[in-house]
Amino acid sequence: IRKSIEIPTEEGMHRDLIKVGYAQVGAESDWRVANTESFKSTFTEENGYELIFIDCQQESENQIKALRNFIQQEVDYIVLAPIIESGWDSVLAEVKEANIPLILSDRMVNVEDDSLYMTWVGGDFIQEGRNAILWLNQYLEKMGRADESINIVELQGTLGASAEIGRTNGVAEMIAQKPNYHLIAIETGDFIQSKGKEVMESFLKTYPDIDVLIAQNDNMAFGAIEAIKAAGKVPGKDIIIISFDAVHAAFEAMIRGELNASVECNPLHGPRVAEIIQKLESGQKVEKIQYVPEGVFDQENAAKELPNRLY
Ligand code: AHR
Secondary structure, X not given: OOOOEEEEOOOOOEEXXXXXXXXXXXXXXXXXXXXXXXXXXXXXXXXXXXXXXEEOOOOHHHHHHHHHHHHHOOOOEEEEOOOOOOOOHXXXXXXXXXXXXXXXXXXXXXXXXXXXXXXXXXXXXXXHHHHHHHHHHHHHHHOOOOOOOEEEEEEEOOOOOHHHHHHHHHHHHHHOOXXXXXXXXXXXXXXXXXXXHHHHHHHHHHOOOOOEEEEOOHXXXXXXXXXXXXXXXXXXXXXXXEEEEOOHHHHHHHHHOOOOEEEEOOOOOHHHHHHHHHHHHOOOOOOOEEEOOOOEEEOOOHHHHHHHOOO
16 A cells, blocks of 8 residues: 655645655766756655655665665655665565565666566666767777777776666777777776866876776766866867766866767656656556667767757
8 A cells, every 4th residue: 555645735635745765876976966956856746746865975875774764664666776786685675575666767786586676767878888989989080090009098987886887898898899999097986076086197197198088977077187187188189088977067178178078878867757656656567677868979069069958
């Protein structure tokens, strides 16, 4: 039996609110802030929801606690953006036991039993990784550098997160097809701007001949750009920079010429999850896996696209 609370409406009626618990990763990036905002502006009382939002501060233990807290509060639905893919079997079994439908948003879980979640909605991280190198191939071709030896460094996101695993694998798969591409260093910056800067500083000290930086999110690229400037190099020229997310500030950096390309990862999952909940409420089936369409933006189209960007 679904639990809900009631509030008086303007008409003096009572209305049942659907109680939704969202265990969010944290606030590590512009993308994440936009994702939180998308949920908070969608899951409002006016729209018929009571949202219990927990910022798990990039700590898996906090996410597990959040899920147990939602079970205790007898929410109607749980939405989880898992920080990392592993370690979910037992707590998701508790959620299932409590009969609470679980919706995965953004990142995935690695579980034996896929009946532990109803559905997943998010970006295709492997394809995003491939798209980064496809963009690079075209760019180098255009610059007449396709046959040069290219030294690549990569800043990874949180190790074990779907966004990191998918992008790392997609990038690696495409690099393996190019004998002249050399991945000379790869290290995590945890999707955080300051860590992106720190790791890039150490890459620059160790490797004087970096041609390309792949940063697994825009914020780490912003940090790395600071490090590159401080090292006396010109970001976007001396070092080609490709990142992921395509947030507002990335468009501004592309327009300034400091970032070469950003592979889109769409954070606006609030309305998508609300649509899933409405379908489940009316007894409809939902697809198990739902990918969101995503593009690639670069310095050629950044200025034209910026006014259309919603995050
Ligand atoms: O899971 C999506 C990733 O998480 C985004 O690329 C990154 O910015 C965020 O922190």
